[in-house]
Amino acid sequence: MASKTININLKIWRQKNANAKGSMETYKLDNVSTDSSFLEMLDQLNEQLINERQEPIAFDHDCREGICGMCSLFINGEAHGPDRAVTTCQLHMRKFKDGETIYVEPWRAKAFPVIKDLVVDRSAFDRIQQAGGFVSVNTSGRTMDANAIPIPKHDADKAFEAAACIGCGACVASCVNASAMLFVSAKVSQMALLPQGKVEAKERVLNMVRTMDEEGFGNCTNTGACAVECPKEISLDNIARMNREFLKAAVTSEA
Amino acid sequence: MSILDSKIPEGHISKKWTDYKDHLKLVAPNNRPKIDVIVVGTGLAGSSAAASLGEMGYNVKAFCFQDSPRRAHSIAAQGGINAAKNYQNDGDSIFRLFYDTIKGGDYRAREANVHRLAEVSGNIIDQCVAQGVPFAREYGGLLDNRSFGGTQVQRTFYAAGQTGQQLLLGAYSALSRQIGLGRVKMYNRHEMLDIVKVDGKARGIIARNLVTGEIERHSAHAVIIASGGYGNVYFLSTNAMGSNVTAAWKIHKQGALFANPCFVQIHPTCIPVHGTNQAKLTLMSESLRNSGRIWVPKKKEDAEAIRAGKLKPTAIAEDDRDYFLERRYPAFGNLVPRDVASRAAKERCDAGYGIEANDTNEGVYLDFSSEIKSKGKQSAFAAGNHNPSEEEIITLGKKWVESKYGNLFQMYEKITDENPYETPMKIYPAVHYTMGGVWVDYNLQSTIPGCFVAGEANFSDHGANRLGASALMQGLADGYFVLPYTVSDYLANEIRTGAIATDSPEFDAAEQRVNDQINKFLNNNGTKSVDYYHKKLGLIMWNKVGMGRNEQGLKEAIAEIAQLKEEFHQNVYVPGTANEMNPQLEKAMRVADFIELGQLMAIDALQRKESCGGHFREEYQDAEGETLRDDENFKFVGAWEYKGDDINNEELHKEALNYEFIKIAARNYK
Numbered sequence: 001m002a003s004k005t006i007n008i009n010l011k012i013w014r015q016k017n018a019n020a021k022g023s024m025e026t027y028k029l030d031n032v033s034t035d036s037s038f039l040e041m042l043d044q045l046n047e048q049l050i051n052e053r054q055e056p057i058a059f060d061h062d063c064r065e066g067i068c069g070m071c072s073l074f075i076n077g078e079a080h081g082p083d084r085a086v087t088t089c090q091l092h093m094r095k096f097k098d099g100e101t102i103y104v105e106p107w108r109a110k111a112f113p114v115i116k117d118l119v120v121d122r123s124a125f126d127r128i129q130q131a132g133g134f135v136s137v138n139t140s141g142r143t144m145d146a147n148a149i150p151i152p153k154h155d156a157d158k159a160f161e162a163a164a165c166i167g168c169g170a171c172v173a174s175c176v177n178a179s180a181m182l183f184v185s186a187k188v189s190q191m192a193l194l195p196q197g198k199v200e201a202k203e204r205v206l207n208m209v210r211t212m213d214e215e216g217f218g219n220c221t222n223t224g225a226c227a228v229e230c231p232k233e234i235s236l237d238n239i240a241r242m243n244r245e246f247l248k249a250a251v252t253s254e255a
Numbered sequence: 256m257s258i259l260d261s262k263i264p265e266g267h268i269s270k271k272w273t274d275y276k277d278h279l280k281l282v283a284p285n286n287r288p289k290i291d292v293i294v295v296g297t298g299l300a301g302s303s304a305a306a307s308l309g310e311m312g313y314n315v316k317a318f319c320f321q322d323s324p325r326r327a328h329s330i331a332a333q334g335g336i337n338a339a340k341n342y343q344n345d346g347d348s349i350f351r352l353f354y355d356t357i358k359g360g361d362y363r364a365r366e367a368n369v370h371r372l373a374e375v376s377g378n379i380i381d382q383c384v385a386q387g388v389p390f391a392r393e394y395g396g397l398l399d400n401r402s403f404g405g406t407q408v409q410r411t412f413y414a415a416g417q418t419g420q421q422l423l424l425g426a427y428s429a430l431s432r433q434i435g436l437g438r439v440k441m442y443n444r445h446e447m448l449d450i451v452k453v454d455g456k457a458r459g460i461i462a463r464n465l466v467t468g469e470i471e472r473h474s475a476h477a478v479i480i481a482s483g484g485y486g487n488v489y490f491l492s493t494n495a496m497g498s499n500v501t502a503a504w505k506i507h508k509q510g511a512l513f514a515n516p517c518f519v520q521i522h523p524t525c526i527p528v529h530g531t532n533q534a535k536l537t538l539m540s541e542s543l544r545n546s547g548r549i550w551v552p553k554k555k556e557d558a559e560a561i562r563a564g565k566l567k568p569t570a571i572a573e574d575d576r577d578y579f580l581e582r583r584y585p586a587f588g589n590l591v592p593r594d595v596a597s598r599a600a601k602e603r604c605d606a607g608y609g610i611e612a613n614d615t616n617e618g619v620y621l622d623f624s625s626e627i628k629s630k631g632k633q634s635a636f637a638a639g640n641h642n643p644s645e646e647e648i649i650t651l652g653k654k655w656v657e658s659k660y661g662n663l664f665q666m667y668e669k670i671t672d673e674n675p676y677e678t679p680m681k682i683y684p685a686v687h688y689t690m691g692g693v694w695v696d697y698n699l700q701s702t703i704p705g706c707f708v709a710g711e712a713n714f715s716d717h718g719a720n721r722l723g724a725s726a727l728m729q730g731l732a733d734g735y736f737v738l739p740y741t742v743s744d745y746l747a748n749e750i751r752t753g754a755i756a757t758d759s760p761e762f763d764a765a766e767q768r769v770n771d772q773i774n775k776f777l778n779n780n781g782t783k784s785v786d787y788y789h790k791k792l793g794l795i796m797w798n799k800v801g802m803g804r805n806e807q808g809l810k811e812a813i814a815e816i817a818q819l820k821e822e823f824h825q826n827v828y829v830p831g832t833a834n835e836m837n838p839q840l841e842k843a844m845r846v847a848d849f850i851e852l853g854q855l856m857a858i859d860a861l862q863r864k865e866s867c868g869g870h871f872r873e874e875y876q877d878a879e880g881e882t883l884r885d886d887e888n889f890k891f892v893g894a895w896e897y898k899g900d901d902i903n904n905e906e907l908h909k910e911a912l913n914y915e916f917i918k919i920a921a922r923n924y925k
Contacts (some may be wrong), residue, residue, distance in 0.1 A: 003530065017835060035529045037670075043786070044532050050784045050839070055830055058838055060322060062495040064535040066666060067420055068326040083669070090669045115466055116836045123443060126323050130435035134428035135387045139307045139735050141378030143385035147342060150396025160389040160414055163421060167325055196387045 005031045006098040010045065012057060013105045015114050022114065024103070034094040038081060039064060039071060041093055059118040066090040066231065069166030072173070073118055074105040079170035079229040087168060087231045107169050109178035111216040122169050124215040125183060132207035133187045135196050149195050159193040162186045164232045171226035171234075177218030182226040184212050185242035186234050192245050202249040209246055259512070259894060259910040262696040263367040268916040269349075272371040275697075276740050280747035287312035290746050291475040291755070293460055295447045295502050297324030299419075299727060300710025301481030302426040303734025304742075309433035311739060313746075316473055317430070317439055318462055320446045320497055320841075325427045328483055328495040329730060332419025333540035333663065334403065335411035336727040338376040343400050347408040349373045354917055356725060359405040359592050360690070360718020361868035361884060362919050363515070365892070365912065367697060368715045375736040376728055380412055382735060388425040390414050401545050403723035405592035405924070411724045416540050416663040422727055426734070445471070446841065447502045448772075450478060450509050450706065451765045457506075457706035458755050461765045463773075465841065468834040470769055472762050474755035477705045477742055480506060481734070484689035484711035486519070488849045488856065489801070490793025492686035493525060493538040499845040500852050503693050503712050511701035512894035512908060514694035514714035516852065517860035520721055520869050521802050522687035523549075523596035526670055526680075527611045527618040536685040537670055539621070540663055541723040544589045546626035546656065547680070549600070550576045551608040551619050562612045568620055568679050579603055583879075587924040594720040594869045594882075595924060597684035601802050602880060604683070611681050622679035627652030684802060688726060690717040690869065691859075694894040694910075698741035699733060707742055709733035714892065719868025773833050776843045781826035785842045788823045792816065792846070792853055800857045805873040809861040813903070816854040823850060854902040855895055862907060865889045886919060 007030040015022030029045050036044070039061050046056035062070040071088040075081035081091040096102060104118065112120040137143060163186070171182035188205050191197025197204070220239060227236045264275040282290065290313050294305040297319040305317040319327060339352040352373040357364055380398070384390065390412050391399040400409040414421040433439040444465040451459040451474070459474035485500035486492035507513045524539045552558045553575050560566035579599055581588045591599075603609070604617045611618025631652025635643035643651070653676050657664065667675050692714040699707050699715070710730040717725065756762075799812035823846070831837040866875040866882035867889070875883040891909040898904040 033530050033532055036532050037534075040532050040534050043534050047784055047786060050828065050830060053830070056839060058836055062321055062326055062497045063328060063331045064496055065331055065493075065537050066669075067331050067417065068321070068328070068495060069323075070321060070326045085665065086669055090666070092669065092672070094672060119836065122322055126325075126431065126434075126441070126443070129325075129428065129431040134432040135385065136432065137382075137385045138310055139303065139382060139429055139739075141375065141382045141736055143381050146340070146380040146384040146390075147397050151392055152396055153392045153394050156389055156392040156396075159387075160391075160421070163389050163414075163424065164417060166420075167323065190389065191387055194387050194389065196385055 003033055003035045005033055006093065006096065008032055008096060008099070009101040011101060011103045012118070014057070014117055017116055018113055032093050034092070036093045037064070037089055038073070038075065038091040038093065039089045057118065058116045061089060064089040067166060069168040072107050072120065072168060072170070074107065074173060076103050079174045080231055085231060085233050087166070107173035109172045111178065111180070112169060112172065124217070125167050125169065127215060128180070128184060128208055128211045129187065131211035132204040135191065136200060151194060155193050159190045162189040162193070162234065162238050165234050166232055168231060170229050170231060172217065174225040174229040175218065176223060176225070177221060179220045180212050180217040181220040181239050181242070182230065182234055184208050185238040188242045188245055189238040192241060201245060202252065205242065205245045205249050206253065258702065259694070259908050260696060261365065261910055262698060263365070264697065268366060268370045271367055272374055279740050279744040282743050282746050282750060284312050286750045288314055290314060290749055291316065292477050292479065292742065293473060293475040294318070294479045294481060295460065296327065296481035296483060296712070297427070297430065298327035298329035298481060298483055298710060299423055299426055299730030300734045301327070301479070302423070302430040303731050304479055304481060304709060304738045305439050306426060306429035306433050307735055307739045308742065309438035311743070312438070315433070315439040316442065316475065318442045318445045318447055320444065320465060322443055324430055324441060324443070325424060327423060328498050329423045329727065330420045331495065332727055333416040333538065334542035335401065335413035335418045335724040336379065336422060337403065337410050337722070337724040338380045338412060338728065339373055339410060340377050340380060342398060343409045345408045347410050351408065352376060352410065355406050356716070356722055357718065357917050358922060359722040360720055361882065361922055362718065362886070362890070362914065363518070363867055363912065364716055364718030366914060366916060371737065372716050372729060372732050375732045378736060379728060379731045383422060383425050386425040386428060388414070388421050390421070401542055402590055404541055404544065404590045404596070405587070405722045411542070413542065416542065416660055419727060422731065426731065448505065448769045448844065449765045450506050450703070451761050452509055452703060453755070453759060453761045456704045459757065459762065461769050463769070466836055468832070468837065470766055472757040472766060474757045476746055476749040476752060476755065477707065479707045479709060479738065479742070480693065480712050481709040482712050484692065485849070485852055486686045486689055488792065488853045489686040489796045490789050491528065491533065491536050491797070493522065493536050496535060499848070501845050501848045503708070504848040504852055506693065506701060506703060506706055508897050510703050510897070511706060511708070512694040512896050513692070513855065514892050514894040515691035515859065516856040516895065517800070517863060517870050518690035518719050518868065519686060520593055520688040520690060521597045521684045522593055523600055523684050524621060524682045525685035525687070526667065527683040528613055537666065538685070538687060539667060539680060539682055541593065543621060543660060543663060546659065547589065547621040547623050548578055548625055549580050549589055549596070549619055549621055550578045551603045551610060553577045555607050558608045558610055561610045562616060564612065568610070577603070577608070584924045591924045592720055592722060597802060598871060598880070600684055611683065618681045618683045620679035621682045623656055623675065624679070627656055630655040688721055690714065690719060690721055694892065698744070699737055700741065700745065705745060707738060709738060719870055772844065772847070773840065776827065776829040776840060777833060779827055779829060781828040783826055783828060785827055785829065785839055785846050788819065788827060789846045789849070791819055792850055795819070796853050796856070800853070800860055803871055803873050804860050806861065809857050812857040813854055813861070816850060816857065820850045820854070823847070851902050855905060858902065858905065859893055859895065862893060863889055882922070884921070
């Protein structure tokens, strides 16, 4: 693993706050280790900006190991940048060339307004979860023994694959319609695949889809960009499953 | 008489919690909506507590600094969660989990708390399954288990290498349900910056809205701190970038004692440091030690050749490899507890056998080739092929490994650009978890009445070393199954109090403290960034209050940190303003607290003239380099009381540890 350094040019979206008009600004950064992650590169740029008495760039990040879903960034026109199955914190500078110009923008979607620079408001996702992304069981611990209901391994594995969604919003940012179908369908699928979730399956899918529409996410037109850019490789099958669940719920709904 | 009353109930260890719980005071359902509870932090402990208390009917306000409660760092826990279910029929029991945890903690944890933890462990799994947490299952449809360090049973439940994520999303779903029902009000992107006490009791917090910069007052009848650990005092750790000690440290400054700050877990299997611009270290789950074997070359010249890039590890013959954990600890082998494994790796690297070509040559191998062969053969037989070729075995073996650890292997490859299916992983210890924390009694209440502390933020369950897969267990136990009872008992005396006003002199004073600190930083006009000082602090801590500690180094650290504190406050430069999103300001406030805590950690480590668990004082070791505990003089919890700006003045209070139900012995994994 020969470590080397590269010099890069950056075009980064700067926006003072939600109401301000933003623009792309140009920066030059030298001596970036190819072993650095993309966010470590931004740390390095911020250190340079602070030393030059300029305002550092605000960006969301936390765990830096690809699981919290806090980091975002549209890099060279792709959510989480050019690598596959990674978040921006797992993207490394070895994916870029010496002298390259890199474009960095926030997620763009009506339902994800910009707060500052590269930071957006994704609380719409929380509100969709609050509408039905749960099993209505109390937290007493007095349920039934965990092994009382055997669940076929295949179903448990499929539910896990759907549950691996980190809620980062790359699917929305990548979609021409800014649709949240992949995100919502992952949660609906996880629950629909498990006996514990089946009881409320109907209410869940109707409530979550309704909230998704109210939050201003667009419709799904099956372009599949979401699944390509998803850092956790959440499958399009989930959208198909949610459509079936939704149809089933809608035609049998009492309202 | 010490000011520490642990309030451990009388009776046999197996009955204490049940009897105690039966006699705690209750708050009637019609009174609960009149009572406000604040929960700071939304990891496993915080979100489970907020969900449970909201569901009971209390008026809950929950706070997290991230953009959503689902991001809390519990999400990054990989390997699993322990529970004494004995589904594998290998002799597990509540007592055994209790015993393993006390022993694993090197006899520095409180018996009663740990037993309670083991008692409720089974309920956690029941609860999570009922919530739809997709744990790994066997082909028969029942839950699968694996082993973790420091145990000889299989009691760890898991969801691939993403157990923390699945458990946190389970707790987040319970919390979301309560938010949706209006019983919990969630404050995302808010940071608690002080606690408010009225007549000695916790009555609220001061929080900063991280989007607008607004300073807010929130009152409550009880405050729960579940803000996680303080590993980021080392700058480089496996913690999330935002993980910080501020909430815990602020309550410490207002009267909560801070216990065993020097007890830090250095996790043996992390990806080694690569360069000076690195911001974070990445853990490779302990579960990998179920399948991976740790080694370095037997010959120094081989290690040198590897570091120089002239030799590949796969070219080193079996006889020329030193599987040093298997050699030193045959009974537990690669699954010794974390502190033991970390020290053994350090010992080999210090002796010149390290394999990583970084500044310090620090790295050892974690090798999966034996497991790939054995599981590949097993898979072939299971599929009816009783005469598999070498190639078939390897292919099937890799597939098996992928099904167990796929996401970890992918994570490793993305970071290092090396394929761990083909070549062994390179790993080295890194700061991971802090056993120390705010001192709490049996009720998880701090020395400030009405201020409770849960999860990693408290000190109570893991002694001097936490066993793998026990942090998730503790977080959920505290939040789901302990606090709802003990907080209600406290609140039973508050039903006549009425709403707490926020226009009191106490709130004024607390807000003033916060504003003063913010203004000081923004007007400081120094020359160096916050990170510059944080990195300096981290280096002092890692070199002198890290895996090996000695009297001289600790004394130097105390003086150096005092000096650093002065420089930091004089010369730090914080750009931007108070009334906007300002990540540098957030960091400055956190680092100010880390610096003070770092000094207290060194003071605590100096005071503890023994080696136990993760606290290794080089002066106190046996001929084989194992820890030498001093039960006669140090069988106590060291809880520090804040005495003003100079941390050297903190006063030590001792809580004696009594082992009534476990025979205290030298820890032996040989």
